[in-house]
Amino acid sequence: MANTWPEVQQAASEKRRELTLHGQDISQRIKESGFDECLFDLTLLNFLDISKTCLSDVGSGIGRLTNLTDLVLHNNSLTSVPKEITNLTLLKLLDVSNNQITSFPGDISTLTNLQTLNVSMNKLSEFPAVGSLGALHIFNFSHNQLDGLPEGVFSSSLVHLSKVVGNDNAISEISADVVDLPHLNTFDLSNNKLLEVPSEMSECAKLKELNLKGNKFKDRRFGKMVDQCGTKSVLDYLATQLKKEREQAGKKGKGKKKKSGKKEPTEVEDIIKNMINVLHFAGAAESGCTIQLKPAVLSVRQYIVCCIVRELDFQQSVNMFKNFITLQTKLHDGVCQKRQAATIATHDLKSVKRPLTYEAMFPHELKIVPLFKKKEVTGEKLVADLRKEAEDYRREKKRNTLSGIHQYLDLLKDKVQYPCLLDGDGEVISFPPITNSEKTKISKETTELFIEVTSSTSLDVCKKAMDELLLKMLEMGCGSSKGDEASAGPDSSPQRLVVEQVRVLDFDTTMKVVYPSRTDLPFDSVDVIRSYDD
Template identity: 35%
Template sequence: MWDVVKSAKAENKREISLNGQQLTDLLEENNGKIDVHLFKLNQLNLLRLSNSPLLCEINGKLNDLNQLQSLLLFGNKLNTFPEIDQLVNLKNLDLSKNLLTSVDVDFTSLTHLTTVNLSDNGISSFNMKSSSIHILNLSVNKLDKFPENLPISITELNLSKNEITDIPEDTKLANLKIFDASENKITAVPKSLAGIKMKTLNFKQNPLKDRKLFKLIDQNQSLKAIMDHIQKLGISSFESSAKSDSKSKQNKSESDPEQKKIVIKKFDDDFKIEYDQTVKDVRGFILCCLVNNLQFNAGNLKEFLQFQTKLHDTICKKRELATIATHDFKLIQSKHLKYAAKHKNNVKIQPLNRGEKIYSGSEYFEALKNEAEAFRKEKKRSQVTGVYKFLQLLEDKAEFAFLETDSHVCLSLPPLTNSENTKMSVNTTQLLIEVTSHHNAAICSKVMQELISKLNEISHAMGNNTLELQQVKIVGNDGVLKTLYPSKIDLKELENDLLQIIRP
């Protein structure tokens, strides 16, 4: 048994890192084989076996290392892709600088895998199934065509230094933020690329036939200028004449299958939210909306929840202007909800991510207040800031706003929390969005639009070009309609050439 393996086993170490000559010496002593006892260290979080010309194969079951989060096998002589489809905790995979020529793998079960580096191999054939990968590096390989069926979750894609000649018009990478296709053989850029909201785009050292585009890229002009030019072209090849270019653009515009749609269904007469007058002077503004037929995985669920946090920090001004609550609608089990206010001692809720304990409104407020004070002292600040800043809204307030079911299950206690009972998960397919404010209705509408835009982006990234919304009506105690969302005037700012909104 290798000493490093013996030590890791005895001390229950979480990492093994063998690099260069150290790894080569060990392999040489063991006839070019990895010590099989290494594959029994199922406590490992990180395994690095790198930069050895003697590592030509993996002679053990990597799948037994089921706690691995990082697998780093770069700089070796591997010519076959290791079997790792059961490493469900894997986040980072690096097989760069090996001798791989073909990749055909199914990573749909690896829902935590976000980063894959396959650069500097000899890959000419590539197929990878995944719904979680964000960063994919395929640079310095021998790809002569754009990889098909790339994971739609990708945000960063590096295809530089290959032999790619064109990019398909129907490329479905709506989440792409950073794209490097430099040093290839690309002659044309499709218009569809301009519909992706990227931060970085690199097409340098490609034989682009559009001289203006070539010049814009070569002179490091702004991304906006480059994208505007790509948008105006409207074709996927620059070989035709100006007249046929114009005709191609017209035909494409008329039959573009990639146009996204938001379909708004009329409200369900059986479902309503009652607005009680007790809440008017406490937290008087609320909008709600249903989103149907959603498809989440671990990656895009995390992305959406992080987006909510971002909205709370920015547009919502640390929840001082507005607060978001999202509910798995199938867990509500009620067709009649009530938005009201009552004394903070009489509101009961099981707060999100706080276990099974039931708090009164006053108890939960005090718990957050104590945490805020402890945080302030730890950071040695003169006043509470950041995530707890919204607590000042409820200081010295006797009544709290809440949303509850007809069986008096509290779903949210804005701006403090929403309930564990309706927590979102990867199984959520129908979502009730709730946005409330003490400030005005306009901020609710603005936040709601941002959330729907994000869900539309996620839905498109999962291969669904149609997002289905359903109106939710909020009525007063007398049954008179107070708000309906989305109404005929809502979401107009989202409409453009690439997004059509179909209203009831």
Template identity: 45%
Template sequence: METMWEEVLEAKRANKCELTLTGQSVSNKIETSGLQVSVFELTHLKFLEISNTCLDVLPDNIGQLVNLNQLSLRNNKLHTISSHIEKLSKLKFLDLSVNQLEAIPDVLHKLTALQSLNISLNKVSSLPNLRGLFHLIYLNFANNNCSHFPESILDENFTQLSEIRANNNKISSIPGNIKKLLALKILDLNNNALVSVPGELGDCPKLKDIFLEGNKLSDKRLQKLVEQCRQKQILDYVRSHCPKTVSVDNKNTGQGKGKPGKKGNKKMENSKIDEILDKLKILHAGDSTFSVIVTTAVRDVRPYIIACIVRQVNFQGGEKFKKFIAMQTRLHDTICGKRNLGTIATHDLNRINGNVTYDARPPARIKLVPLGRKSEVTAEELYVQLNNEAETLRKEKKKNVYSGIHKYLYLLKDKSHYPCLVDESSQVISFPPITNSSGTKVTEDTTDIFLEVTGCSLSTCKEIMDALLQNMLQLGLGEPGSQDTSEESTCKQEGGETHDDNGTEKDKSPKKGLQLIVEQVKVVDEEGKLRVVYPSRTDLQLDGITVLRE
């Protein structure tokens, strides 16, 4: 009888919910005798990762793991996926990226609980039928050979689909029915074969980022805007100048034809602006502004980080602080994809010494006092402690459900380096995706907060930060607004001044209401070269909130 692999034996003995098989040692075992069948006997598994191996076939036995909600098969040699995957009815996250797949079985539409689907970096020429995946939030089929945009997702029932990554394909046209994706916020079509863009794209009400670089657009004006990366101007131009390919219901879009319609829209927009009371005020980063330095070590761990500072936060009165903590937990479970897509961390700015470095280090070299604990430990020791606590809880409750930060431990399993943020006094302030340092803990007396989001996608990190700031404003954490002569980002700019439709300079004093003051933070590399600054002019384009820029 074949000896059970150590990783599988441990998961079976401890009745674990997660199993990670990754790296050269696992690859050698697969090459010698194939993927061990005993893996598929662990029917209690909720998370399975097989990555960075020579695995070339996903066997039919995968259908036995009926309790899986996350399956990661990233960076293998897969050229075929068993249709038995359709039996994984609880699956929410499926990652098939960086393989050699030329086709995906036409059964994915049966995985109706799916929220995230990644099939990027394969050889797929067309997507299977996805109609029915109405819980889908994130779809990534970048770096394939697709020549057509997937029609099966152009359905009003895809009410949560907010991000589509389709760059580096051979897509030649965008269907007009894309207007049915009412939740779409990010559409990446860089480096395809597009020559035109349908006007219906402008009817996607939440679309903020459209990436069209590397296409040979016949409209030279649009091509120029794309090259200049002017997101808002691109969308405005699409709405006003790009022809529509299907009939339009004027009642739904609020647009007529020609100039009268545009003028009517402008008045409606101004009316809406006048009704807004709550505002985000952006302070620009200067040469001496607090910054984050990113090392090359994080590239293969958790490569992206964005950050900002929120000034004059008001936690006083009511249950604001408790709601602030609960809000972060909610975002981690939703938009952050259980911390798979991104992790939020908040710090008392006054407890941070100097600039911050975002690094990746061996677990034994990371020392901190974790939130809720009194003693300093290494990240290695903390990982062991948390694993032991999780095992004790599992035995006490007799359930395979972990609570709190214990449920995120699998994200670090078998990793040789862990990400961390360190200030100039060598204080570790953050250990994503697990915990922050007690030394920079935010309390009810905190007034200036340093916010950071780490993840594997820059656009996702920005979307998470946008949502975090919006929720902070809605929780009433800002200060009462006062007169301000800053420009409103939602008004038309001419020569640096704000004007109304008749060219008359408008009263630029915002109405009183809550105002959240957000200060930009630069992220730079080790040589000081700027990588990203947040929030930039293309960030924080939020419905129902006015953004004032210094």
């Protein structure tokens, strides 16, 4: 260890968790004899700061420091970030700002604990997708050469993202999906190449700091307001524009109705005209969907109802898909009693291989690729990791209140086996009440849904939750408009939801329940069309 730097020697002998190296002395050593790679043997490190040096290559050895939670490499001469950085799955902070970086690893989806990512003041012309970084709070990519926002930056999975800083790039467009960030507080895209911004930005409920200066907007009045007024005034202006756009769309719809000679209906009459068309269970094995119950699940979470919803269109409006996800959250908090009574899960039907099996498995045997993840884990590891995350959160925030998936862990307490839904290949696509599988994840492009509701309480509560979900979907207009008025849009034309029955079979293959049956969907305000006898 003759050539080992004294700071590295000391950190090794004292088994330190933190190491800071910066300044002229460190820079001189790097110039004369290169970087001390013995540093990569300090696998106990949680915090590493190498800054303000001439370091041009951190090396692949960085991937061995798998206990790092904070990595600071700002103000150096780095030209790239090694792909081994993706091994650092515990990272919460990564700061590589003020370097000469032109390339970044193409897949950073393993950095699921990352809360702060700072790549500002570099020479990046592209950046990998960030939609899988579900823990991200702060993302700074300012002063680069990006001509577009990083893919996934407005993903609805980034539920914690509150600060996005991308000033001084060449970005020319902002997607209306910006409204999918529920906690966005600060958004800076000043000094870019924007010509307009989506008026839907006014619906970002928590946005307090918006900086769009230095862009050449086509709407000169808006540009002047951006330069001279504060965030509230800018958002108020966008809100007014959004209202005008929606009113104009409404007028167009009404005009089409008048041409057909129809009387403009009242709001109550519109609701009455809405229709749920129930398709009878298709008896043919290749088309009808069945769920086979297994005996083991009866003592764990025995109640399940399912159905298929067809002819969906989540792209009829900018916020429809986001509103559908929000709807599920509201139902979980309301009719499902925070998942204590029931749990709703939705799957993209095209990814669901049939027939399905409702089973209970030992935690170490259950294997699933959780939603927004890429690696398969056992139920045992998933629950253990979530419990550790919950405990770390309690300590960090010094409070017992949990949010998201963590608040449902107690529902599995003392369970010897975990409930799960398996597809025709034997793969777990649902692990209620915790998560779905990434394999069947829904998106804006989904046109057919497979929906399951499970409970350990009663079959009635499953049906009640499913009834409510279908009614709200109908009212949202995510189905299809019926009749010749379809072109008038979901706000002005009666809506139709196409629901297909799914049968649940007992373990001896006798039918246990079919949904929706003749007694389900008991709505006076909706025309439920059933052309069959149960």
